[in-house]
Amino acid sequence: MPFLPINSDDMRDRGWECADFVLITGDAYVDHPSFGTAIISRVLEAEGFRVCILSQPQTEEDYRRFGRPRLGFLINGGNIDPMVAHYTAAKKRRSEDAYSPGGKAGLRPDRATITYTQTVRRLYGDVPISIGGLEASLRRFAHYDYWDDRVRPSILIDSGADLLMYGMGERHVVEIARRLDAGEDIRSLTDIRGTCYAVPAAAYQPLPAAECPSYELVSAPTDSGKRQYAISCRIQQEEHDPVRGKVIIQRHGNRILVQNPPSLPLTTEEMDRVYALPYMRNYHPSYEALGGVPGIAEVKFSVIHNRGCLGACNFCALAYHQGRIISSRSHDSVVQEVEAMTRMPDFKGYVHDVGGPTANFRHPACEGQLKRGACKDKRCLAPTLCPAVKVDHEDYLTLLRRLRQVPGVKKVFIRSGIRYDYLLADPDERFFKELIRHHVSGQLKVAPEHVSDRVLRYMGKPSFKVYERFRQRFYELTKSDGKKQYLVPYLMSSHPGSTVEDAIKLAQFLKKEGLHPEQVQDFYPTPGTISTCMFYTGLDPATLQPVYVPRSPREKAEQRALLQYYRPENRQTVLAALQKAGRRDLIGTGPGCLVAPDPQSRQAAPRKPVDKKKYSRYSRKKK
Secondary structure, three states, X not given: OOOOOOOXXXXXXXXXXXXXXXXXXXXXOEEOOOOHHHHHHHHHHHOOOOEEEEEOOOOHHHHOOOOOOOOEEEEEOOOOOHHHHHEOOOOOEOOEOXXXXXXXXXXXXXXXXXXXXXXXXXXXXXXOEEEEHHHHXXXXXOEEEOOOOXXXXXXXXXXXXXXEEOOOOHHHHHHHHHHHHOOOOHHHOOOOOOEEEEEEHHXXXXXXXXXXXXXXXXXXXXXHHHHHHHHHHHHHHHOOOOOOOOEEEEEEOOEEEEEOOOOOOOOHHHHHHHHOOOOOOEEOHHHHHHOOOHHHOOOOOEEEOEEOOOXXXXXXXXXXXXXXXXXXXXXXXXXXXXXXXXXXXXXXXEEOEEEOOOOOOOOOOOHHHHHHOXXXXXXXXXXXXXXXXXXXXXXHHHHHHHHHOOOOOOEEOOOOOOOHHHHHOOOOOHHHHHHHHHOOOOEEEEEEEOOOHHHHHHHOOOOHHHHXXXXXXXXXXXXXXXXXXXXXXXXXXXXXXXXXXXXXXHHHHHHHHOOOOXXXXXXXXXXXXXXXXXXXXXXXXXXXXXXXXXXOHHHHHHHHHHHOOOOHHHHHXXXXXXXXXXXXXXXXXXXXXXXXXXXXXXXXXXOOOOOOOOOOHHHHHHO
């Protein structure tokens, strides 16, 4: 099966006079199930709809390439938020874009979904427009925008689209397509799960709903406005559940944003059908001369076996996008995908990953999640494991064993995050042992994130003692297996709640363990997360209590530098941070010190005049 049409010639070669849908994306066109554009387009194709791909349009001529589609435009900003694709946490422009041809930066606009939608509306008038993908999903309500340093309205209001699809979109995009095809007006599609729409306040028919504070309230740059923002964030997080979640509304001036409850997770059979579609598993060949698309490298020979994340860390948007209820594919489905990989000419025998948001989840946390939904007032794993959580790696272990037996497969690695607290809670160590024996490529990346339990609570992570127990057992099992393998901890600086003193504590841990992390993630306030709410408001939305937030570029630089204290270019920044914190005991050449003092400070102090009486022969002898 070939790639979907990317130009009018491709469309005519298929005998199409026009497309049913034109899908506009901020990424290069990559037909691989790790890319949302590929999944949505193939799902619609399987339903009999004609879909054309318009990737990274630049000019009006690009937008006119396929003409007016019969049923409408589908628009997304790409696999990651375009602002994250363009800027570092320090708001510096990135020089590369892994999701563009040749890794070239600047081929998508900032806030691409808004730009694409407004251009389509200007050129095509009242054509149906549905927006989706990560950018739309995480910006569906009024949200703090780190790059503007202000609260922006819902992206649905900002862009002028008709519908917003949030979360994983297979179910709702098919329902939208079928109903448009049946002649319904897109403005009448107000009852589809996983979507948002906006109506004039005067025309709104009240529904049983949870109401967030209005855009006008949450956007006010005052203490009161920030408190209202934190309340809004809490409501959105609490109701983001497909079983018990309510309709949520938020007023934006004379319009009301309405969010329907999330779409139900796909069943195993539905997921199997999605991943069995005829993906080419590569970027479009037109990019070959431009250097390909770098973003395919990490996922081309990887398999997604699950969705959802019951961990739900506060700084991560995945649970808010995919939900906390785990859904998974059948073993046969995953095995068939790996077998197809082995027939690809550039497959070398290595499956790079069998994972998802978190690799070692295969089933919902407990039976209650499927009956009553995920708990509103507590987490499954943090700060401690809920007694109701069913910990079981048997199904995942069986799947991995099958994959290791596929002809042509030399190694099956796990590079998605392993939730080590969940792993340790399993009294059966077979998965732990086989993980070390078969599925680690020399280094296992895990995410303790910090050593301060107070900071970890704000992150939604378990106590650092849990990581220490995991680390000890990992090395015990590694040694008993006769292997030399290492843990690579992911660490984060400047998260809300973290002080310079906390960063110093983390640096001391790294010094003690002899760890020199090459990469350190400075906290990045991306839309839609609880941690971003803390960053903006200075409040914990769960309790509305104050949270310390390192905001100044200077303090953020100090916290980051402390995690890489050993680098010469960080030395002066680390010295300043230690002096400011009153930790001069860590400045020196001793084994526990982080940096040496400045050369001038090492010079001997001027001698004081000698008191001859004090240092008489008698006094020296006596001493």
